[in-house]
């Protein structure tokens with residue numbers, strides 16, 4: 001055996017989706033997801049009571065209806081596109097490495113996929129969470145789960161965890177290329193909508209002070225480089241610059257909030273404001289999602305369309321996510337190749 005040729009596996013991790021849109025499967029998904037202390041970061045008893053006593057019982061039926069709108073003959077788009085991404089990345093990398101896919105919540109689960117990888121006896125595993133901007137609720141949680149599982153193995157291989165990659169040129173170019181398929185001049189305004197986060201979670205990345213003590217809307221510094229708000233604004237500047245969208249033609253916003261103490265400006269309020277200003281056509285990018293999912297297809301594509309129309313607007317156009325776009329596959333290939 002040539003000892004310089006390491007047997008390497010790549011583990012892509014996405015968020016996860018219910019096994020089906022049935023209320024029972026949505027309830028089970030929400031229960032696993034929202035009991036994660038990195039998602040609802042409250043003391044255990046408070047979180048358990050809030051999630052299992054209030055949020056899940058009140059949310060499961062409504063969420064199930066939303067998932068019924070989303071489901072296609074290929075199942076949940078998030079899982080479908082994540083599998084496509086895995087397969088195309090495998091093709092692009094050839095037999096040099098083996099690519100696997102796991103979901104942080106539900107299936108294919110991280111423990112199941114890692115067990116398959118353990119049996120393969122890899123010299124090295126590259127763990128690549130598919131979230132471009134760091135959040136403890138996504139990248140942090142996925143990495144913690146991998147640690148939890150692998151820490152029980154007798155043989156622990158070489159591990160390489162990929163951090164946030166919002167500034168990877170091919171990630172920016174991929175979104176810009178997809179956006180370029182639309183005639184941006186035709187739109188009155190462009191909204192870059194990121195999944196929201198509780199402000200408390202954003203503040204926790206700082207050892208000193210709060211997010212509001214830093215210029216997170218304007219610059220990335222050594223202090224705010226893991227601030228989700230700062231990286232969301234920086235991602236937006238990079239895509240807008242690539243597409244020559246002038247500063248006064250776009251707004252950053254945060255969607256999918258569970259309560260008022262989440263990052264602002266809120267995307268729904270931004271949609272209403274734009275309608276009130278007389279905008280008729282809005283173009284929506286959603287760069288925190290690397291695959292289309294409930295939050296893009298249903299929340300933006302259907303929910304914000306209705307909201308915009310109710311306030312006098314006409315068209316909300318969603319720019320599709322990266323899904324299995326060739327530039328995105330090139331981006332992932334580049335990230336992996338640099339670590340083999």
Ligand SMILES: C=CC1=C(C)c2cc3[nH]c(cc4nc(cc5[nH]c(cc1n2)c(C)c5CCC(=O)O)C(CCC(=O)O)=C4C)c(C)c3C=C
Pocket residue numbers: 015016017018030038039040059063076078131135137138195196197198201256258288289292293294295
């Ligand atoms: C950038 C990615 C994401 C971050 C950050 C994130 C944080 C976060 N999410 C919730 C609560 C919910 N999110 C839900 C769906 C959902 N979230 C993401 C991504 C991020 N979440 C995706 C890709 C999806 C869609 C999955 C799919 O099946 O298509 C849901 C479920 C749907 C609903 O009931 O609304 C919840 C709930 C919290 C609390 C949070 C940070 C603290």
Ligand SMILES: [Fe+2]
Pocket residue numbers: 195256
């Ligand atoms: Fe979410």
Ligand SMILES: [Fe+2]
Pocket residue numbers: 202210211212214216224227228229230
């Ligand atoms: Fe910040």
